[in-house]
Amino acid sequence: MSKSDKSAKTNPEAVSKEAADKAHLDIRGKKLDLDILKATMGPDVIDVQNFYKRSGYFTFDPGYTSTASCESKITFIDGDEGTLLYRGYPIDQLAEYGDYLETCYLLLYGELPTQAERRQFDDAITYHTMVQEQMSIFFRGFRRDAHPMAIMVAVVGALSAFYHDSLDINDPEQREIATRRMIAKVPTLAAMAYKYSLGQPFVYPRNDLDYASNFLHMCFSVPAEDYKVNPVLARAMDRIFILHADHEQNASTSTVRLAGSSGANPFACVAAGIACLWGPAHGGANEAALNMLEEIGTPERIPEFIARAKDRNDPFRLMGFGHRVYKNYDPRAKIMQRTAHEVLSEVGHKDDPLLQVAHELEQIALKDDYFLERKLYPNIDFYSGITLRALGFPTSMFTVLFALARTVGWIAHWREMIADPTRRIGRPRQLYTGPVRRSYVPMSKRGTGLGADYHRD
Numbered sequence: 001m002s003k004s005d006k007s008a009k010t011n012p013e014a015v016s017k018e019a020a021d022k023a024h025l026d027i028r029g030k031k032l033d034l035d036i037l038k039a040t041m042g043p044d045v046i047d048v049q050n051f052y053k054r055s056g057y058f059t060f061d062p063g064y065t066s067t068a069s070c071e072s073k074i075t076f077i078d079g080d081e082g083t084l085l086y087r088g089y090p091i092d093q094l095a096e097y098g099d100y101l102e103t104c105y106l107l108l109y110g111e112l113p114t115q116a117e118r119r120q121f122d123d124a125i126t127y128h129t130m131v132q133e134q135m136s137i138f139f140r141g142f143r144r145d146a147h148p149m150a151i152m153v154a155v156v157g158a159l160s161a162f163y164h165d166s167l168d169i170n171d172p173e174q175r176e177i178a179t180r181r182m183i184a185k186v187p188t189l190a191a192m193a194y195k196y197s198l199g200q201p202f203v204y205p206r207n208d209l210d211y212a213s214n215f216l217h218m219c220f221s222v223p224a225e226d227y228k229v230n231p232v233l234a235r236a237m238d239r240i241f242i243l244h245a246d247h248e249q250n251a252s253t254s255t256v257r258l259a260g261s262s263g264a265n266p267f268a269c270v271a272a273g274i275a276c277l278w279g280p281a282h283g284g285a286n287e288a289a290l291n292m293l294e295e296i297g298t299p300e301r302i303p304e305f306i307a308r309a310k311d312r313n314d315p316f317r318l319m320g321f322g323h324r325v326y327k328n329y330d331p332r333a334k335i336m337q338r339t340a341h342e343v344l345s346e347v348g349h350k351d352d353p354l355l356q357v358a359h360e361l362e363q364i365a366l367k368d369d370y371f372l373e374r375k376l377y378p379n380i381d382f383y384s385g386i387t388l389r390a391l392g393f394p395t396s397m398f399t400v401l402f403a404l405a406r407t408v409g410w411i412a413h414w415r416e417m418i419a420d421p422t423r424r425i426g427r428p429r430q431l432y433t434g435p436v437r438r439s440y441v442p443m444s445k446r447g448t449g450l451g452a453d454y455h456r457d
């Protein structure tokens, strides 16, 4: 048995570094050498693309905890260190020194823009922010109390009904037009969803405002009076967009990639990403985290909720805590915490009781063995709700803002997948444990009563 086999034998997880380019597997006496593909950062991967053809076995990884679904050059997370890089640049530097449209350019094209490139990109986005006037008719079909995420899934998908000149995914030019249209129009649609929920008239975008200021203007201005964008709040909004822009192969990005692998148009793929993001375990956690903080209400009730979060028989979890990849503090959460203080001070709520509850909850949880053993730390959603509420948004809009910001990440991954010459439709297999083959039973030979597992509504 080679040295690497020995190390694999004693520690099955270990793949010997000596065989840097091969992993050796022994399956019930059948030997298999698998290529190890090198990463520039993070874990190398064992290539199992031909594993079934060569071994007759599937690999099994339902939550993709150990599975790389693709090769990507866009974003890298070091979960142990708690670092996040967009095209190699640390998130804290981009949030500090850059802005969202620059981050969009970086995620899409791989480099920070020159001044000329930036100007051209800004214009390309600014002059596409309006949507076809008929789109406003879609909104009228919804009840006023429709959840804005339900509206966003519908209207973003409906963009493909208007823009037939940017649906051919094999035409790079059309991919580029669809890219710019979505980054430009999703904020307009998000603001329309918000205005519709208020029963207020839609506000058109303005070309003299920057991206975040334009969004706040479309959300909070009314025809009855002038609205002046607060530059501190606009900067905070822009930074929040940067923090949410991309995050490797998270559930919604993987949804967009899988939808795109079938050749579906980019608007439909992003609508699928929005639908996935809505879940409370994913992008819906910011809304759920604020609702949780409001339910806790005072620091005195924190122990009761910590106990519930630790109780295996209670489905309650601390929303905004824990992460599949981060086993350290989510770097975005730290920046979001600072932004929360900034916004609350600017709007005159620096003593917001929920911020105190959040801070106390964090301090208690981070000293509790249950959370320490499982490496559960605050994630981006823990402080974002407090910040977004202070900016004036209702909780129902929190995940919409996440979707707005993540649109560029979804599109960057969609473009990377479409441009990959080895692209194939994603089609996972399964571990089947259902009934083995059996023959049809005519009604006359079946029981007469209701079977034990008959499910009433």
Ligand code: SDX
Binding pocket: 063, 246, 247, 249, 250, 251, 280, 281, 282, 283, 285, 309, 310, 316, 317, 318, 319, 320, 321, 322, 323, 324, 325, 374, 376, 379, 380, 381
């Ligand atoms: C986002 O993937 C991304 O990158 C997502 C995201 C992005 O930018 O796209 O970062 C955005 O979705 C952030 C996560 C937002 N979700 C929440 O805050 C919801 C609360 N968190 C959990 O639901 C959970 O932590 C997940 C979904 C985030 C991660 O789930 P995992 O990796 O599948 O972890 P797990 O469910 O296997 O939990 C491991 C253990 C379990 O306990 P044991 O079975 O070992 O006893 O930790 C426990 C869990 O019960 N646990 C929690 C907990 N999160 C995990 N216990 C209490 N409260 C929590 N929040």
